[in-house]
Amino acid sequence: MGETLSAKAVGVLLETAPATDTGELVSVVDAWAAIEKAVPREKLAEALAVVGTEPVRLSPHLRGTGHVRQLH
Secondary structure (H helix, E strand, C coil), X not given: CHHHHHHHHHHHHHHCCCECCCCCXXXXXXXXXXXXXXXXXXXXXXXXXXXXXXXXXXXXXXXXXXXXXXXX
16 A cells, blocks of 8 residues: 555656746645645655565566665
């Protein structure tokens, strides 16, 4: 569930245009408003807390390739 809500929020962020039709940059407040229409901030915070505690699982084809490194 956490991954789904997080992905939904990121999807909204990626779909948000960086600027309006008039060229005005979209503010962080406007971006959050768009995200909160899809996922309430409270639910997103809960989802991110769950995702943050889950171990990262790499696909077998990525292990040992150097494409993904563990952060210290």
